[in-house]
Amino acid sequence: MTNSELKYVVDTTVNFFKETTGAPAECGVPYTKNGSPIMLEYSGIIGISGKRKGSIYFTSGQNLLQSMARKMLGVKEVGTDDFKDLSGEIANTISGNLRKVFGREFHISVPVIVEGQARDIKLPRDIDAYIIPINWNGNKAYLVVGLE
Numbered sequence: 001m002t003n004s005e006l007k008y009v010v011d012t013t014v015n016f017f018k019e020t021t022g023a024p025a026e027c028g029v030p031y032t033k034n035g036s037p038i039m040l041e042y043s044g045i046i047g048i049s050g051k052r053k054g055s056i057y058f059t060s061g062q063n064l065l066q067s068m069a070r071k072m073l074g075v076k077e078v079g080t081d082d083f084k085d086l087s088g089e090i091a092n093t094i095s096g097n098l099r100k101v102f103g104r105e106f107h108i109s110v111p112v113i114v115e116g117q118a119r120d121i122k123l124p125r126d127i128d129a130y131i132i133p134i135n136w137n138g139n140k141a142y143l144v145v146g147l148e
Contacts, residue, residue, distance in 0.1 A: 001130060001147060006030055008101045009094075010132060013143050016094050017136050021071045025141075028133030038131060038142050039117050042083050044091030047109035052102055052147045054127065058091040060134075060141035067137050084113045094143065 001009075010027045017025035043059035065086050069078040072086075088111030095108045129146035 001145070005101055006130060006145075009098060009130070009143070009145055012097045013094055013132060013134060016090070016097065017134075021068055021136075023137060025134045025136040028135070030130045030132045032128035033131050034127075034129060037129075038144065039114065040141065041116065042087040043114040044088035044111040045114065046091045046095040046111055048095070048106065048147060049109070050105040050107040052106055054145075054147040056091060056095045056098070056108075056146075057144050058087060058094065058141065059144070060087065060090075061139060064136060064139035064141050067139065080115075084115065087111075088113050 010030065014024045014027055017023065037057075038059060040059045041061045042065060043057050045055055045057040048054050048056060062083055065083040066078050068090075069082050069086055070076065073082075092108070092111050099106045099108075127146055127148055129144055132143040132145070134141040134143060
């Protein structure tokens with residue numbers, strides 16, 4: 001990924017939080033990683049095909065998802081199914097918004113939702129996965145982008 005593409009991914013992530021909750025997220029300095037993925041309590045994983053291949057996933061803890069659901073949906077009671085749905089929706093929306101920079105040949109899959117650690121998921125060894133730390137409303141999350 002180029003620096004301008006990575007900047008667009010970060011900007012898209014910040015804007016997603018601002019548009020959906022009214023409060024932008026703060027993104028830390030992206031870094032690369034391969035091997036074992038970073039997985040928090042809930043993860044929404046999007047497969048990418050077309051001219052670019054790989055995956056994008058959003059992973060966060062329950063507290064972030066609960067705060068977001070309350071802001072977005074205006075509800076007080078939020079359950080496990082809501083956390084799963086929201087983690088998939090965040091990954092899906094951010095990935096869909098990236099088509100603006102990656103073009104029409106950037107095809108995204110439906111989200112795969114993982115609760116807890118995923119033992120069978122590994123980051124690609126032949127490409128660098130960019131880890132983007134996210135802080136929103138005092139809660140941490142990560143957006144992981146691994147594209148050829």
